[in-house]
Amino acid sequence: MTTITTQKLPSWMVLTEEGATITLRKPTLINQIEVNQIRMRAPTVRDVRLATQQSGGDDEKRExxxxxxxxxxxxxxxxxxxxxxxSRIQASYFRLVEDDEPYSRSA
Structure with missing residues (x-):
């Protein structure tokens, strides 16, 4: 597992190529278990497509x-x-989908 460290990350976020570990400010119930950290895997095109289909055009529901x-x-x-x-989940998601090496097209 390689940690991604091209930009300064907040102390509550750890990024790897596989996903992010997010430390929550307040423990919360996930699947009836109280946690203070969650793991978010990197999204696939399939994940985004399925969420779009299931949301019926509602952007908040899609997210x-x-x-x-x-x-x-x-x-x-x-x-x-x-x-x-x-907001920490949102920030982690956007860091996961951000390309650390900008694409540059050579002529």
Missing amino acids: LILFATLIEAGDKDISEMTIVDY
Whole structure:
């Protein structure tokens, strides 16, 4: 497992090529187990497509479905999180889908 460290990360986020480990500010219930850290795997095209199909065009619902899939939780579990912890999930997701090496097309 290789840790990705091209940019300064917040102390609550650890990124690897496989995903992110996120330390929550407040322990929360995920699948009826109280946790203070969650693991988010890197998304696949299939994950995004399925969340888009299941959301019926609702962008907020799409994000909840996608994040629930990636952390293996129910969308109700995510809905019960504090805004700070949900923001940490969002930030981690966007770091996972960001390309660390910008594409440059040679002529």
